[in-house]
Amino acid sequence: MFDIYLARLHELTVLVYAFSVLLYFFDFIHHNRKANRIAFWLLAFVWILQTVFLFLYMVKTGRFPVLTIMEGLYFYAWVLVTLSLAINRLLKMDFIVFFTNILGFIVMAIHTFAPLQYESHVMGEQLISELLLIHITMAILSYGAFSMSFVFSLLYLVQYDLLKRKKWGTRLVRIADLSRLEQFSYLHAVIGVPMLLLSLILGMQWAFIKVPDMPWYDMKVIGSFLLLTAYSIYLYLRIAKSMGGKSLALWNIASFLIVLINFFLFGKLSSFHFWYS
Structure with a gap:
């Protein structure tokens, strides 16, 4: 049951991330500061969820999560989100922020919907359908x-x-x-x-x-x-x-x-x- 809730939270993270990317795109070509602020806080929410997932996974496995491809992908996505937040807040480089988030979204989606990381074949198939x-x-x-x-x-x-x-x-x-x-x-x-x-x-x-x-x-x-x-x-x-x-x-x-x-x-x-x- 815990794995199901965790999968749902991962899906929620992807959806929030997608909405953040949409707003960053709107700001990128339309220079809308309000859209940029909302996108930043949505991305910050994504970062918080990712950090919580990383911490829980480290507690569960007792090690730093980089030893498998799936673990490496997730940590990579976390690094990209972290860098994106830092660039958005410190450097104000909208072009870099938008394309960094596109890459981060791709990595996050690959990790979330990859069936190999789920022990249950039924859960893996359900996530692919979703x-x-x-x-x-x-x-x-x-x-x-x-x-x-x-x-x-x-x-x-x-x-x-x-x-x-x-x-x-x-x-x-x-x-x-x-x-x-x-x-x-x-x-x-x-x-x-x-x-x-x-x-x-x-x-x-x-x-x-x-x-x-x-x-x-x-x-x-x-x-x-x-x-x-x-x-x-x-x-x-x-x-x-x-x-x-x-x-x-x-x-x-x-x-x-x-x-x-x-x-x-x-x-x-x-x-x-x-x-x-």
């Missing part, structure tokens, strides 16, 4: 964010056309102004990109465990990374190139077409994404 559930849930939530981003971009084009043709009326008034539509579209893309990235990280781990001979040229895999690339380019154009207006809205709409293709078509062509079939 890993798959988290992967799918995060992927669908990212699709939801991209869908909202698409809607705002589409409304932007409608409003842009009405203004260009000087079609004044209630329809024009009921649609928000162009700057707000563009901002809302951008913010939903900011939410969707890191969520899709974390989903892909968890999905790849599930595939390594359950489908070791998985073909990496699988259409669903290619489509997912193509989708991540398209929206990453959208953010790059918006932030680094200061692109906006109609051109950026069109890019966003084109990227959403990849969402539809990936969800409805590539899922059918995939050799192992059976839940979309």
